[in-house]
Amino acid sequence: MGFNNMLNIERSYYVATANRTTDHPRLTDVIDADLVVVGAGCTGLSAALHAAQRGLKVVVLEGGKVGWGASGRNGGQMSPGLRKGALGLVKQYGEERGRLIYKTTFAARQLVLDIIEKHSIQCDLKLTGHVSGIVKKSDIAHYEAEADCLRRVMGMDHLSILSSSETRKLVNTHYEAGTFSTVAGHMHPLNYTLGLAKAAVDAGVTIFENSAAIALERKPRIRVSTASGAVVARHAILAGDALLRGLEPEVNNRIMPVGNYIIATNPLPNAHELIPSDAAISDSRFVVNYYRLSADGRLLFGGGEKYTPRPPRDIAAFVRPYVEQTFPQLRGCKIDYAWGGLVSITTSRLPHIGRRGDVLFAHGYSGLGVLLSTLGGKILAESLVKNTPEFETFAALRPQAFPGRTALRSPLYVLAMLWYAMRDRL
Numbered sequence: 025m026g027f028n029n030m031l032n033i034e035r036s037y038y039v040a041t042a043n044r045t046t047d048h049p050r051l052t053d054v055i056d057a058d059l060v061v062v063g064a065g066c067t068g069l070s071a072a073l074h075a076a077q078r079g080l081k082v083v084v085l086e087g088g089k090v091g092w093g094a095s096g097r098n099g100g101q102m103s104p105g106l107r108k109g110a111l112g113l114v115k116q117y118g119e120e121r122g123r124l125i126y127k128t129t130f131a132a133r134q135l136v137l138d139i140i141e142k143h144s145i146q147c148d149l150k151l152t153g154h155v156s157g158i159v160k161k162s163d164i165a166h167y168e169a170e171a172d173c174l175r176r177v178m179g180m181d182h183l184s185i186l187s188s189s190e191t192r193k194l195v196n197t198h199y200e201a202g203t204f205s206t207v208a209g210h211m212h213p214l215n216y217t218l219g220l221a222k223a224a225v226d227a228g229v230t231i232f233e234n235s236a237a238i239a240l241e242r243k244p245r246i247r248v249s250t251a252s253g254a255v256v257a258r259h260a261i262l263a264g265d266a267l268l269r270g271l272e273p274e275v276n277n278r279i280m281p282v283g284n285y286i287i288a289t290n291p292l293p294n295a296h297e298l299i300p301s302d303a304a305i306s307d308s309r310f311v312v313n314y315y316r317l318s319a320d321g322r323l324l325f326g327g328g329e330k331y332t333p334r335p336p337r338d339i340a341a342f343v344r345p346y347v348e349q350t351f352p353q354l355r356g357c358k359i360d361y362a363w364g365g366l367v368s369i370t371t372s373r374l375p376h377i378g379r380r381g382d383v384l385f386a387h388g389y390s391g392l393g394v395l396l397s398t399l400g401g402k403i404l405a406e407s408l409v410k411n412t413p414e415f416e417t418f419a420a421l422r423p424q425a426f427p428g429r430t431a432l433r434s435p436l437y438v439l440a441m442l443w444y445a446m447r448d449r450l
């Protein structure tokens with residue numbers, strides 16, 4: 025967890041504006057449960073909440089604090105779907121199966137909205153849509169084909185294609201064209217995660233913080249040990265995403281952590297001139313820029329990835345050029361917060377959801393996990409005893425392992441990523 029600590033979460037806008045929560049104790053005993061969950065991000069907390077609602081005794085082990093993984097530090101952009109678009113799904117799996125995968129995934133949106141409403145989670149929810157700014161004319165045809173596929177195959181008409189000038193009315197910068205999705209939005213992800221944790225505790229879940237799982241034994245029962253205690257349980261759910269290392273061999277080579285960085289400016293008096301639509305925005309670059317306004321009128325901007333293990337020494341200076349390139353009027357603007365996180369990606373950009381016996385896992389949402397993680401957790405909780413059809417749909421997508429064993433995959437992968445990023449710049 026050392027790398028995660030270097031990523032400045034304490035200095036994030038989200039921690040500075042977090043709703044008040046209670047701290048959870050460290051595990052110092054050996055305790056029994058029906059289900060032990062490793063990781064208190066949205067996957068783990070959603071799994072815990074849904075399992076507890078089914079009457080199970082659930083214990084969550086979190087190595088750091090609730091929500092201090094990707095769930096509490098991301099861009100907060102709520103876009104239904106998978107990193108691989110509808111077109112990609114149909115190309116790979118055909119129309120019928122592509123439609124099943126897409127519809128199963130899309131359920132994540134309503135699930136999250138229902139949880140926010142049912143548990144009265146205050147998380148600055150805005151259902152203002154999502155704009156994707158298209159940076160190269162040659163990419164427009166792809167987006168038109170995606171919108172057509174959504175309409176024709178998926179029966180969904182939420183995505184429209186915009187001209188350059190129509191896009192500028194929604195976000196005040198130059199794009200060659202854009203898309204607008206009416207089913208997206210944004211929220212304060214840490215406050216959502218903290219709300220999910222509270223809902224889980226209210227349903228009877230016990231959470232331990234500063235209690236990293238360091239060993240997983242399967243026989244005679246599942247036993248997950250920390251430095252100062254253990255949980256013995258019938259089932260385990262691994263929800264550590266990019267930070268989970270070494271507990272389960274099936275997982276190790278299938279997700280790759282990539283450092284990604286965000287800043288928040290000071291509150292801007294004319295923030296709505298930058299994004300008149302108040303939508304969530306991203307662009308079509310391989311190393312994507314993504315941004316939106318916060319509830320108090322800051323620009324929250326994510327840009328730049330680093331494939332080498334160390335984060336940039338000065339995260340604000342690392343992200344600033346991407347901000348100023350997008351909005352030249354912000355040249356020299358004040359940056360109040362800068363932090364980073366680890367995006368976990370898979371070779372296919374599809375999540376890795378599965379099980380080995382009574383140990384289940386879901387991770388690798390490849391940068392589109394704000395909605396999916398809550399769904400992933402729910403699907404695991406409902407599949408402890410018997411796989412549900414949703415579980416089977418996702419488990420069948422099992423991504424290929426990264427080439428090379430752990431020692432090799434990073435350098436190979438770094439080379440591939442750098443190549444794509446460079447192609448963008450050209």
Ligand SMILES: Cc1cc2nc3c(=O)[nH]c(=O)nc-3n(C[C@H](O)[C@H](O)[C@H](O)COP(=O)(O)OP(=O)(O)OC[C@H]3O[C@@H](n4cnc5c(N)ncnc54)[C@H](O)[C@@H]3O)c2cc1C
Binds near residue numbers: 090238314386
């Ligand atoms: C910078 C950034 C920006 C992003 N922006 C967006 C966005 O705008 N929209 C979007 O859809 N997606 C976005 N994502 C992706 C999204 O945040 C993630 O896919 C999602 O939050 C993953 O949730 P999770 O619960 O699976 O993992 P996490 O939230 O990372 O939770 C895992 C938890 O497990 C804990 N843990 C790990 N190992 C152990 C262990 N051995 N013992 C105990 N605890 C352990 C960690 O401390 C952590 O708290 C972004 C990600 C990052 C990093």
